[in-house]
Amino acid sequence: MLAFLGLLTLLLSLFFTIFQFFSSRKNNLKLISISVKGLLISSLLSFFILIYLHIISDFSVINVFQNSHTTKPLFYKVSGVWGNHEGSMLLWMLVLTIFNYFIFKLYNKNNFLFISKSLEVQSLITMGFLIFTIFTSNPFKTIIPAPSDGLGFNPILQDPALAIHPPLLYIGYVGFSAAFSMSIAALTLGVDKKINWHTYMKPFVLTAWTFLTIGIALGSLWAYYELGWGGWWFWDPVENASFMPWLLGTALLHSLIIVEKRKSLQEWVLLLAILSFLLSVVGTFLVRSGILTSVHTFALDPSRGIYILAFTALLGGYSLILFGIKSKAYSSNTYFSFFSKEGAILINNVLMFVVCSVVFLGTIYPLLIEVFTNNKISVGEPYFNSTVIPILLPAILVMGVGPILSWGKESKLKTIKKLFPSICLTVIMTIIVFSIHGSYSPMGIIGITLAFWIISNNLVILYKRKFLYSMGMIVAHLGVGLLILGITGSSVWQIEKISKMKISDEIKISNYKIKFDKIDEIKGPNYLALRGNFTIYDRKKNIISRLNPENRYYPITNNFTSEASIHTNLFRDLYIVLGEGDLKKGWVVKIYYNPLVMWIWLGALTIFIGGIISININLKKIK
Amino acid sequence: MKKHISKLPSIIFLIISLVFLYLLIIERNPSEIPSALLNKNIPSFVTESLLKNEKFSSKNEFGKEVVIVNFFATWCKPCRDEHIYFNRLLNEKKIKIIGVNYKDDSLKTTKWLKSLGNPYSNVAIDKKGKIAIDWGVYGIPETFVVNSKGVIKYRHVGPINEKIYKEISLILNKIK
Numbered sequence: 001m002l003a004f005l006g007l008l009t010l011l012l013s014l015f016f017t018i019f020q021f022f023s024s025r026k027n028n029l030k031l032i033s034i035s036v037k038g039l040l041i042s043s044l045l046s047f048f049i050l051i052y053l054h055i056i057s058d059f060s061v062i063n064v065f066q067n068s069h070t071t072k073p074l075f076y077k078v079s080g081v082w083g084n085h086e087g088s089m090l091l092w093m094l095v096l097t098i099f100n101y102f103i104f105k106l107y108n109k110n111n112f113l114f115i116s117k118s119l120e121v122q123s124l125i126t127m128g129f130l131i132f133t134i135f136t137s138n139p140f141k142t143i144i145p146a147p148s149d150g151l152g153f154n155p156i157l158q159d160p161a162l163a164i165h166p167p168l169l170y171i172g173y174v175g176f177s178a179a180f181s182m183s184i185a186a187l188t189l190g191v192d193k194k195i196n197w198h199t200y201m202k203p204f205v206l207t208a209w210t211f212l213t214i215g216i217a218l219g220s221l222w223a224y225y226e227l228g229w230g231g232w233w234f235w236d237p238v239e240n241a242s243f244m245p246w247l248l249g250t251a252l253l254h255s256l257i258i259v260e261k262r263k264s265l266q267e268w269v270l271l272l273a274i275l276s277f278l279l280s281v282v283g284t285f286l287v288r289s290g291i292l293t294s295v296h297t298f299a300l301d302p303s304r305g306i307y308i309l310a311f312t313a314l315l316g317g318y319s320l321i322l323f324g325i326k327s328k329a330y331s332s333n334t335y336f337s338f339f340s341k342e343g344a345i346l347i348n349n350v351l352m353f354v355v356c357s358v359v360f361l362g363t364i365y366p367l368l369i370e371v372f373t374n375n376k377i378s379v380g381e382p383y384f385n386s387t388v389i390p391i392l393l394p395a396i397l398v399m400g401v402g403p404i405l406s407w408g409k410e411s412k413l414k415t416i417k418k419l420f421p422s423i424c425l426t427v428i429m430t431i432i433v434f435s436i437h438g439s440y441s442p443m444g445i446i447g448i449t450l451a452f453w454i455i456s457n458n459l460v461i462l463y464k465r466k467f468l469y470s471m472g473m474i475v476a477h478l479g480v481g482l483l484i485l486g487i488t489g490s491s492v493w494q495i496e497k498i499s500k501m502k503i504s505d506e507i508k509i510s511n512y513k514i515k516f517d518k519i520d521e522i523k524g525p526n527y528l529a530l531r532g533n534f535t536i537y538d539r540k541k542n543i544i545s546r547l548n549p550e551n552r553y554y555p556i557t558n559n560f561t562s563e564a565s566i567h568t569n570l571f572r573d574l575y576i577v578l579g580e581g582d583l584k585k586g587w588v589v590k591i592y593y594n595p596l597v598m599w600i601w602l603g604a605l606t607i608f609i610g611g612i613i614s615i616n617i618n619l620k621k622i623k
Numbered sequence: 624m625k626k627h628i629s630k631l632p633s634i635i636f637l638i639i640s641l642v643f644l645y646l647l648i649i650e651r652n653p654s655e656i657p658s659a660l661l662n663k664n665i666p667s668f669v670t671e672s673l674l675k676n677e678k679f680s681s682k683n684e685f686g687k688e689v690v691i692v693n694f695f696a697t698w699c700k701p702c703r704d705e706h707i708y709f710n711r712l713l714n715e716k717k718i719k720i721i722g723v724n725y726k727d728d729s730l731k732t733t734k735w736l737k738s739l740g741n742p743y744s745n746v747a748i749d750k751k752g753k754i755a756i757d758w759g760v761y762g763i764p765e766t767f768v769v770n771s772k773g774v775i776k777y778r779h780v781g782p783i784n785e786k787i788y789k790e791i792s793l794i795l796n797k798i799k
Contacts, residue, residue: 271632278636285643305647313640320633327629364639371642 002049003061006140009046013039013093014130020100020123024116029107032119036104039126043097047081047090050139054081060146063087063139069152069556071526079163080153085288086139088166092284093133095167095174096126099204103178106200106622114195117185118178125177128311136304152556155527161222169215169242173280175208176245179252180277183270184319187326198259198266201273203618205256208276209249210611216242217604228562228577230496230592232600235384240363241283247356248276251349258342261407265346266330274319279356281312286363337409344402351395358387393446396484400453403461403470403477425456439493447488454481472617476610483603489596490573496593502586510593512544512574513537519587527552529563532578532587536567549578573597659759660775665692665767666757673722673729673746684721684745686773689799691720691791693743694755694765696727697735701782702764708783709742716795722746725755725763766791770798 016039023031050063054077059065067084068077081087100122107115133139179201186197219242224232233239252272258265285308336343362379369377404418429452434440458478461470497509501516508514517533529552536544547565554561567574573594581587660666665685672679684690693709695702712718722743724732729748736743749755758767761780768777768791777794779787 267629275632309640309643309647313644316636316640317633320636324630324633331629364642367646368642371645 002053002058003140003142006046006049006053007134007138009042009049010130010134010138010140012042013046013097014127014134016042017123017127017130021120021127024120024123027112027116029112032104032116035123036101036119040097040101043090043094047094050087050090051078051081054078057150058146059148059150060142060144061139062141062143065143065147065150067150067153069150069526071556072150072153072158073525075160075163076153076158080157082166083153083157083162086133086137088170089129089133089137090139091167092170092174093126093129095170096122096129096177099174099178100126102204103181111195111200113189114182114185114197114200117188118181121181121184122177125181125315128315132304132307132311136307152526152554155552155554155557155559156226156561159222159226161218162226165215165218165222168211168218172208172210172212172215172242172249173245173277173283175204175211176249176273176277176280178204179208179273180319183273184322186330187270187322190326191329198256198269199622202253202256202260203615203622205249205253205273205276206611206615206618209246209253210608210615212242212246212249213611214604214608216246217601217608221601224597225564225566226561228564228590230494230575230577230590230594232490232597235362235381237363238283238287240359241279241286244356244359244363245276245279245283247352247359248272248279251352251356252276254345255349258345262334262342264332264334264342266332267327268349270327270330271323274323278312278316278319279360281308281315285309285312339405339410339412339415341402341405341407344398344405347398348395348402351391351398355388355391355395358391359384362387393450396450396454396480399477399480400450400457403473404457419457422453422456422460425460426452429456441492444488444492447484447492451481451484451488454478454484472610472612472614474610475613476607479603479606479608479610481603482599482606486596486599486601486603490594490600493595494592497591499589499591500581500586501589503583505586507589507591509574509591510572511539512593513541514574514576514591516587516589519583522550524552526556527554529553530578532565532576532589534565534576536574545574547574547576549576551578568598570598571595661778663775665769665773665775666754668747668754668757670754671748671750673724673732673748674741674743675745679745679747681747685769686771688719688771689795690769691718692723692758692767692769693720694723694725694749694758694760694763696725696763697731698727699725699763703739705764705782705784706739706742708788710740711788712791713742716792718795719744723749723754723758725749725760726752768794768798 016035020032020035020039023035053061053064054068055074057064057068057070057077059068063084063086067080067087072080082091100119103115103118103122182197182201182204186195189195216239219239220232223229223234252269255265255269255272259269285305288304288308336346362383365379366377369375400422401415401419404422405415426449430445430449433448433452434445454477458474458481462474495509497507499507501507503516503518506513506515513536515535515537517535520531520533522529522531529550531548531550534547534549536547538544545567547567549565550563552561552563553559562577562579564575564577566576573592575592575594577590579588579590665681667681669678669680691709691712695706697703709720713720720742722745724746726749732746736746747754755763764782766779766783767775770776776798777791779791783791
């Protein structure tokens with residue numbers, strides 16, 4: 001009954017979307033208002049009906065039956081709603097309609113045509129996803145008779161970080177849809193309408209980018225402690241699918257500033273806005289069509305693949321052809337000085353775009369090879385590390401300088417003078433770190449120096465003047481500095497030890513001694529587990545911590561998972577994973593010493609805070 | 624010049640879409656890994672036999688007729704699921720099937736075969752997984768079809784299901 005109501009709300013959403021499309025074509029504000037609000041309410045309803053069905057464990061609904069179980073904790077019953085394909089489409093729809101509503105809220109006398117056109121495009125996007133959801137991924141399908149219990153939920157996904165990872169990520173992906181719609185609107189209406197489209201676009205891009213950042217970071221955090229591989233980034237196709245819009249989003253965000261200050265680069269920004277959203281949709285396509293395999297792949301269904309591809313092709317074909325025809329109106333020939341803020345942003349823009357292309361090529365290269373030669377290959381870490389890192393290094397170098405430079409032309413001498421304090425600060429900080437740490441490697445020195453380069457530049461800005469406007473930028477850039485610190489530490493100085501350990505065996509890693517005390521059998525709420533007890537001593541034989549990695553067995557889904565146990569501080573992580581084994585022969589134990597990992601998460605959080613500050617500032621500018 | 628650049632994105636996009644479309648239309652399994660040993664002689668091995676009181680030697684078992692080789696273990700649940708298909712293969716196709724018992728307990732395996740039925744004419748014991756490494760086994764269960772000259776003609780990673788059963792039947796008809 002309730003499931004039927006759920007389907008009805010979906011159909012109602014479809015009705016309102018079509019309604020919105022026609023009323024925004026007619027520029028009828030009253031009708032637009034009804035349809036936008038109606039759409040928001042109906043999509044909220046369908047989302048909450050599905051959540052309710054999961055909470056009460058109504059197994060007559062296939063979606064609940066396949067992904068839930070009565071023994072599942074309530075928190076994961078709710079987060080399980082978007083842990084599967086159909087439910088996540090509902091979440092995607094909800095976020096889309098919320099953004100739709102916020103675009104509607106921008107209406108004023110001067111931008112009437114522009115917002116109407118944006119809402120028209122937005123309704124087309126919504127329509128595409130709604131039809132997809134209703135006809136190929138209906139979450140409200142029922143079975144008769146209802147099974148007595150569900151099939152359970154993949155235990156590896158039962159995790160707090162992963163519960164909020166998808167909503168944040170979707171805010172990111174879907175936020176770019178607003179930029180896309182506005183870009184199309186600007187292209188269709190042309191320059192003569194004199195709309196400040198970039199001021200409207202910027203808060204959406206900022207929101208999308210900020211949430212995409214924290215969403216990716218949370219996914220990465222989850223992979224770090226849940227998968228037990230000792231690392232936090234694996235260049236998995238789906239990770240790349242979220243990284244690519246992030247890279248273009250970064251470029252888009254920064255070029256918007258140039259448009260704002262200099263009125264140039266408009267053509268380029270319009271293209272970036274289109275591409276950022278297209279890449280988000282292509283990412284969805286890759287994950288859900290099953291043409292690539294990865295840890296994220298949802299249940300495969302070729303008809304879904306065909307549909308999303310057709311939709312992406314329509315969206316991409318329409319927008320890019322429109323761009324090809326109409327973008328000339330926005331083109332301008334301005335030349336930037338190398339030593340200027342806009343020069344620095346432009347260089348970074350190009351580098352971000354190149355990195356994105358390189359990642360894109362690496363991700364789809366196996367597919368291209370398969371089509372043209374019938375061979376199967378996989379592209380992994382060595383490719384990405386050796387191509388992406390060298391391009392990112394100069395980008396980071398420029399990023400440190402950018403905020404310090406002024407708009408327009410500046411003399412080289414003056415630039416160097418301005419940079420002098422931060423150069424000194426960087427050198428001092430780097431020397432201090434390496435005199436304490438005492439381990440040198442070229443990559444380590446480069447990474448740490450660059451991190452301090454970013455940090456000291458921003459500290460200098462912070463010290464010199466207090467202009468409120470770029471506070472968000474300073475915080476976010478500081479976050480990037482911290483992030484680079486963490487990335488460098490954990491990838492250059494990681495120590496990995498894999499050995500077979502029996503009870504009361506000891507092992508040395510860096511300055512620590514780790515003792516395997518005993519192993520227990522324990523029973524969790526919906527799993528059984530073997531738990532290892534390890535004690536960590538430092539050089540002076542003081543106890544630092546006790547770690548308890550687990551090997552869990554979930555009988556309902558017949559899954560095994562390994563829970564890494566981690567001791568964290570600001571300088572390093574000690575990370576233990578319990579492998580296979582028995583009492584006689586001992587257990588395979590993987591121990592990682594991961595320096596500075598904490599700074600990756602702190603860095604991402606700082607970037608997020610910086611983003612939030614910027615969103616606030618930019619929203620005030622619109623009002 | 625500039626006119627053409629602004630059309631470039633749509634052209635690149637079109638090409639990529641076509642590649643994706645092609646990949647969707649052709650029937651392909653993205654998790655399928657082609658074997659490097661395809662159309663090559665089987666890696667030879669000598670080991671203990673689970674069923675007979677003599678050594679299991681690949682020289683005696685292969686090269687006379689078409690043989691299906693199945694890597695399995697009692698601790699592997701999908702192996703249990705696919706087991707009925709080997710009984711069917713034996714009954715319907717009268718084919719020789721050899722099992723390779725991967726990292727397993729021999730006593731448990733004997734019991735397992737007693738309760739599920741034994742389609743294998745002989746079972747090689749691969750206690751340390753060395754044979755599996757030589758054969759390039761990716762993960763069990765895994766099944767190979769070897770022709771009468773001892774050349775590997777087919778490999779499937781994962782459990783056999785109705786579709787794979789038909790595929791194997793086709794291949795058997797072809798090479799017999």
